[in-house]
Amino acid sequence: MGKFVLLDARLFAPGADLSGASNKIELTSEIEDKDATNYRSGGYKELLGGLGSAEIAAEGQWEAGDPSLVDDQSWATLGGVGPYTVCPADSATGALAYITSGMRADYKVGDAVGEIAPWSGTVKSSWPLVRGQVGHPxxxxxxxxxxxxxxxxxxxxxxxxxxxxxxxxxxxxxxxxxxxxxxxxxxxxxxxxxxxxxxxxxxxxxxxxxxxxxxxxxxxxxxxxxxxxxxxxxxxxxxxxxx
Structure with a gap:
């Protein structure tokens, strides 16, 4: 996959496709750096990898009234742990996918008068972040x-x-x-x-x-x-x- 413009990123929550209600999806992964520097480290810091973590942050247009919509799905999963899949380009079979089991950590709605009602929220990983493929579209x-x-x-x-x-x-x-x-x-x-x-x-x-x-x-x-x-x-x- 070469360079591309984000036009068809996909976000799947446990029981809903939130792609049509999302206009921003960010995926981060990191490993804690633990300082193991000592007198035999050659005058440079010596670091070891510690605990890993990942986070999905998304936002978009608020919708409610059906279990498949973002407000219903967010309230149903808030504080719970479940599967999440992020696809950067599309969700056809074989497309690149990032997978994790994560906790729905927060959910925010609302803005100023006259604005399209927005939502935002994050998922924090409980399992490793896995780079894979879509097996079924x-x-x-x-x-x-x-x-x-x-x-x-x-x-x-x-x-x-x-x-x-x-x-x-x-x-x-x-x-x-x-x-x-x-x-x-x-x-x-x-x-x-x-x-x-x-x-x-x-x-x-x-x-x-x-x-x-x-x-x-x-x-x-x-x-x-x-x-x-x-x-x-x-x-x-x-x-x-x-x-």
């Missing part, structure tokens, strides 16, 4: 069991983990249910291995999972889902990454 309704596009994420070295965030954006039908999983294998995934399985979902909401730190030689991954119910339909997004 948000704009495709799923009404039956299926599998998604195969992605080359690479093998997972020992000590690193597979991370996956699920954002169920809408669910309709009679007793609808969807169970989403992440599979891995060779380039064709003819005989896939299930690596992560989210809990069954029947309404909008979010989940995030990570692997156990064991090495995985498979380099190819995809999202798969099982849908049940009467005339079910789900809109959801999944992001995947290794860290």
């Amino acid at each position: 948000p704009g495709t309704a799923r009404t039956a069991t299926g599998t998604g596009t195969i992605l080359n994420l690479g093998a997972i070295p020992a000590g690193k983990r597979l991370y996956a965030a699920l954002h169920v954006l809408s669910a309709t039908g009679t007793t609808p249910s969807i169970t989403v999983r992440v599979e891995s294998g060779d380039a064709t995934l003819t005989t896939p291995t299930t690596r992560l399985t989210f809990a069954a979902a029947s309404a909008a909401g979010g989940q995030i999972l990570r692997g156990n730190g064991a090495a995985v030689t498979d380099a190819y991954y995809r999202v798969a889902w099982t849908v049940t119910g009467t005339t079910p339909s789900f809109m959801f997004a999944v992001s995947l990454g290794i860290r």
Whole structure:
């Protein structure tokens, strides 16, 4: 990806796509620097990396009256921990995505008379920030069991983990249910291995999972889902990454 102008950045909260209500999204990540300087440090400071942290700060136009809108979603998640995904350019399958489990730390609304009603808020990480890809796009309704596009994420070295965030954006039908999983294998995934399985979902909401730190030689991954119910339909997004 070369230089580009921010025109289609995406922000997914646990159970909502906040992109259409956002006009500024900032993502920061840092590692604490710990001073380990001593008499054998050669006359220079000696620093070690300490605790890591990440933060998502966003703002935009206020909307309310539906669980998918920013005011309803912000109040529902304030003080809670859940999955968040930020995409700098778009949310097509394979697009660059940043993933974390974070606490919705604050929420602000209001401005001067005559201004478009604004909102702003921050999310502070509870898990590492992971750089990955979109595994399933948000704009495709799923009404039956299926599998998604195969992605080359690479093998997972020992000590690193597979991370996956699920954002169920809408669910309709009679007793609808969807169970989403992440599979891995060779380039064709003819005989896939299930690596992560989210809990069954029947309404909008979010989940995030990570692997156990064991090495995985498979380099190819995809999202798969099982849908049940009467005339079910789900809109959801999944992001995947290794860290």
